[in-house]
Amino acid sequence: MTFLKVRELKKHFKDVKAVNEINFEVKKGEIFGLLGPNGAGKSTTISMISTLVHPDGGDIFYKGESILKNPKPLQKKLGVVPQEIALYPTLTGYENLRFWGNVYGLNGSLLKQRIEEVSKIIGIKDRLKHQIEKYSGGMKRRLNIGAALLHEPELLIMDEPTVGIDPQSRNHILDTVLELNKKGMTIIYTSHYMEEVEYLCSRISIMDQGQIIASGSKGELVEIIKGNKRINLKFDNISDTLLGKIKEISYINNVEIISDEVAITTNNGEAIFKDIINKVSETDSSILSIDVKKPNLEEVFLHLTGKALRD
Amino acid sequence: MRIIDILRKDLKIILSDKKSLASMILMPVIISSILSFALSGSFGGGVSGNTSQFQIAIVKEYDDNEQVDKIHRGLTSSLIAGSFDDEQRSEIVENALDLDIEEIFFEQFLGNEELKKVVSYRVEDRESAMELIRNRDVAAVVILPEDFIYDMTINLTTPFRNIVDIQVIGNTDYIIGSEVAESIMSGFADMTSSMIIGKNIFIETALSKGANENAFEDIDIIIDNISGIMDNSGANVDYIQLEGKTPVNSFQYYAVAMTTMFILYAAGYGSRTLLEEKDNITYQRMIIAGTPQWKIASGKFFMMFIFAFLQILVMVTYSSLVLNVNWGNLINVVIVSLFIIFSVAGLGTMIAAATFKAGNYKMASVFDNLIIQIMALIGGSFIPLEVLPRFIQNLSFLSINGIALKSYLRIMMGYDLGSVVSYISALLGLGIVFIAIAIFILKRKEGLRHA
Numbered sequence: 213m214t215f216l217k218v219r220e221l222k223k224h225f226k227d228v229k230a231v232n233e234i235n236f237e238v239k240k241g242e243i244f245g246l247l248g249p250n251g252a253g254k255s256t257t258i259s260m261i262s263t264l265v266h267p268d269g270g271d272i273f274y275k276g277e278s279i280l281k282n283p284k285p286l287q288k289k290l291g292v293v294p295q296e297i298a299l300y301p302t303l304t305g306y307e308n309l310r311f312w313g314n315v316y317g318l319n320g321s322l323l324k325q326r327i328e329e330v331s332k333i334i335g336i337k338d339r340l341k342h343q344i345e346k347y348s349g350g351m352k353r354r355l356n357i358g359a360a361l362l363h364e365p366e367l368l369i370m371d372e373p374t375v376g377i378d379p380q381s382r383n384h385i386l387d388t389v390l391e392l393n394k395k396g397m398t399i400i401y402t403s404h405y406m407e408e409v410e411y412l413c414s415r416i417s418i419m420d421q422g423q424i425i426a427s428g429s430k431g432e433l434v435e436i437i438k439g440n441k442r443i444n445l446k447f448d449n450i451s452d453t454l455l456g457k458i459k460e461i462s463y464i465n466n467v468e469i470i471s472d473e474v475a476i477t478t479n480n481g482e483a484i485f486k487d488i489i490n491k492v493s494e495t496d497s498s499i500l501s502i503d504v505k506k507p508n509l510e511e512v513f514l515h516l517t518g519k520a521l522r523d
Numbered sequence: 524m525r526i527i528d529i530l531r532k533d534l535k536i537i538l539s540d541k542k543s544l545a546s547m548i549l550m551p552v553i554i555s556s557i558l559s560f561a562l563s564g565s566f567g568g569g570v571s572g573n574t575s576q577f578q579i580a581i582v583k584e585y586d587d588n589e590q591v592d593k594i595h596r597g598l599t600s601s602l603i604a605g606s607f608d609d610e611q612r613s614e615i616v617e618n619a620l621d622l623d624i625e626e627i628f629f630e631q632f633l634g635n636e637e638l639k640k641v642v643s644y645r646v647e648d649r650e651s652a653m654e655l656i657r658n659r660d661v662a663a664v665v666i667l668p669e670d671f672i673y674d675m676t677i678n679l680t681t682p683f684r685n686i687v688d689i690q691v692i693g694n695t696d697y698i699i700g701s702e703v704a705e706s707i708m709s710g711f712a713d714m715t716s717s718m719i720i721g722k723n724i725f726i727e728t729a730l731s732k733g734a735n736e737n738a739f740e741d742i743d744i745i746i747d748n749i750s751g752i753m754d755n756s757g758a759n760v761d762y763i764q765l766e767g768k769t770p771v772n773s774f775q776y777y778a779v780a781m782t783t784m785f786i787l788y789a790a791g792y793g794s795r796t797l798l799e800e801k802d803n804i805t806y807q808r809m810i811i812a813g814t815p816q817w818k819i820a821s822g823k824f825f826m827m828f829i830f831a832f833l834q835i836l837v838m839v840t841y842s843s844l845v846l847n848v849n850w851g852n853l854i855n856v857v858i859v860s861l862f863i864i865f866s867v868a869g870l871g872t873m874i875a876a877a878t879f880k881a882g883n884y885k886m887a888s889v890f891d892n893l894i895i896q897i898m899a900l901i902g903g904s905f906i907p908l909e910v911l912p913r914f915i916q917n918l919s920f921l922s923i924n925g926i927a928l929k930s931y932l933r934i935m936m937g938y939d940l941g942s943v944v945s946y947i948s949a950l951l952g953l954g955i956v957f958i959a960i961a962i963f964i965l966k967r968k969e970g971l972r973h974a
């Protein structure tokens with residue numbers, strides 16, 4: 213029996229098709245990744261799985277049972293780390309953890325022990341007595357995660373848990389996720405950072421505009437763009453003439469400007485450099501650098517949607 | 524998840540919010556102190572020395588000599604005298620002239636030792652009396668009408684009954700003083716009218732039996748009795764004490780006024796907290812964990828309940844210890860307080876539910892910045908109600924703090940719980956209505972799911 217199964221799940225807000233009949237499965241013990249840009253529908257999907265938002269259509273099955281019909285079994289076993297910091301800013305870290313333990317029915321010495329363990333996992337033990345509004349962004353994120361761990365959930369859903377924090381906290385969080393998974397926790401991890409999803413997840417669904425556009429392991433996903441190369445070019449100046457000239461090369465699939473670089477994808481790696489240099493020489497721009505990227509999910513996304521994952 | 528855990532969290536949050544604490548606990552303490560000291564002069568309690576609580580001015584609209592003549596004329600006139608023979612008539616006239624209404628009223632009634640503890644009087648002409656009351660030198664003016672002596676005499680010595688209209692003009696700045704003056708006067712009227720009824724029955728029976736001299740000689744006894752009752756007018760003064768109208772001073776008044784006003788801010792504070800949880804995503808987080816919405820809302824209700832109780836506790840303690848305010852029977856104070864905060868917490872929960880559904884803080888802001896002020900005004904928290912126009916006084920029942928203020932003042936004056944039953948039932952009723960509306964609002968449509 214599948215651990216968690218999402219069937220034709222749908223949620224529309226007026227004319228926004230936030231989630232449009234998506235299907236995916238999460239297996240017990242894996243880290244499942246939901247990758248997609250802002251507005252793809254990841255949080256809405258998460259909200260429906262966590263019984264917060266009622267779907268307009270479809271169903272979600274936890275161990276074969278519809279959570280729409282009976283949310284209780286999942287609610288007890290589910291930990292959710294919301295995208296925003298969902299804590300009480302004027303309470304201390306300890307008070308926050310205690311309350312969220314209470315929410316899941318924990319009290320007394322068991323709760324104390326769990327707070328001890330959780331604060332060790334998230335690495336904020338020495339700051340527990342401080343009000344969390346005085347925490348750094350990274351510390352808050354860690355506590356936000358900690359609050360979802362007290363009741364030792366079977367399934368942990370993390371919605372963009374690393375947004376807007378320092379690299380050190382980010383690495384700590386990623387390691388924590390792996391650690392928790394190693395101990396047997398099933399995790400759904402959403403992000404618009406493909407590096408994180410690549411690093412953590414055994415299986416990934418790529419989401420865009422309310423739909424899942426590709427699913428599989430990282431290897432399987434990269435297969436989609438087999439033979440495709442992604443090359444980033446830097447110029448001293450980027451003009452329309454320049455872009456027009458580059459687009460004239462017939463085997464270039466995609467031309468995209470990403471900040472100060474021009475990103476192109478092609479499935480002809482042999483002649484490309486010569487042709488580019490020829491075309492550019494017909495303009496008054498000159499090439500500063502050429503960077504050939506290794507195939508990754510970023511390119512898969514670019515290949516599938518024609519746009520960059522990050523805006 | 525237990526409500527007590529939600530409540531503890533909500534209380535911790537408010538206790539960690541120094542700004543709210545200052546404005547809801549420190550402010551009423553400070554403001555009531557300032558107001559009490561600043562306005563203590565305008566209260567009856569501060570008027571004169573320790574012998575009398577209140578001064579009243581008495582205006583005699585009648586002329587002493589003219590009244591005696593009038594009694595004489597009246598009693599010998601054909602209308603009154605027609606039913607008596609000469610001897611009876613002279614008997615009545617003699618008795619009537621013996622009956623010194625002035626003496627009874629001033630010496631025996633107002634001069635009564637018990638009454639003197641409550642009120643002292645001075646006789647003034649109308650103009651200067653009005654001047655005195657305008658200058659707040661007296662708490663009330665009592666106007667004895669033109670035919671006061673004549674009518675009272677007729678009433679007390681003949682079968683006839685003339686209407687005696689004693690006017691009491693209260694100084695609106697004296698919350699209690701004028702009320703006391705009025706109740707003293709109606710006490711006097713009640714007492715004399717019961718004597719008049721007694722006398723009339725006596726005279727009627729005497730007349731029906733074919734009145735003779737002996738019967739009318741007994742009028743002496745009646746009049747003696749009247750004087751005797753006057754001498755022993757404890758009954759009437761007792762009546763006043765029974766009503767327990769211990770005057771309320773400015774310290775007491777403003778301690779109550781500020782307490783009842785500031786507990787509304789507990790409702791104002793609480794009315795934001797439900798939507799705040801939603802904005803904070805903590806609401807959603809609780810729902811995700813399977814916490815029913817009613818438990819979250821109950822946490823808010825009890826938080827306001829306990830916080831308002833805490834406010835009252837602080838104010839009662841502070842005002843008792845520092846301002847020397849006597850709140851009256853403490854058990855009654857606690858009971859009245861419980862009804863008041865039930866109603867306040869209900870109100871806060873209702874606005875919290877509406878604010879939550881609206882998704883913005885407009886309603887809570889309007890409540891904080893406008894409704895509380897209006898309630899405070901029409902409830903008498905800023906200025907004693909008596910000073911305000913009549914139509915505002917009539918609106919005071921619309922404000923929880925107005926009802927609360929009246930209840931506390933009554934307890935302070937020494938009334939028992941029975942006399943505030945209508946107030947506390949109103950508070951209870953309002954609280955129940957508020958909670959019912961809150962439940963209705965929260966249950967409507969997407970009551971179970973929350974985007």
Ligand SMILES: Nc1ncnc2c1ncn2[C@@H]1O[C@H](COP(=O)(O)OP(=O)(O)O)[C@@H](O)[C@H]1O
Binds near residue numbers: 229230250251256257
């Ligand atoms: N409560 C809502 N009301 C209206 N539109 C919404 C609501 N929640 C999300 N949306 C819209 O649905 C789309 C998906 O949003 P979301 O699930 O938050 O995406 P993601 O988490 O992938 O960034 C977006 O276009 C967003 O604006």
Ligand SMILES: [Mg+2]
Binds near residue numbers: 251254256295372
């Ligand atoms: Mg999101």
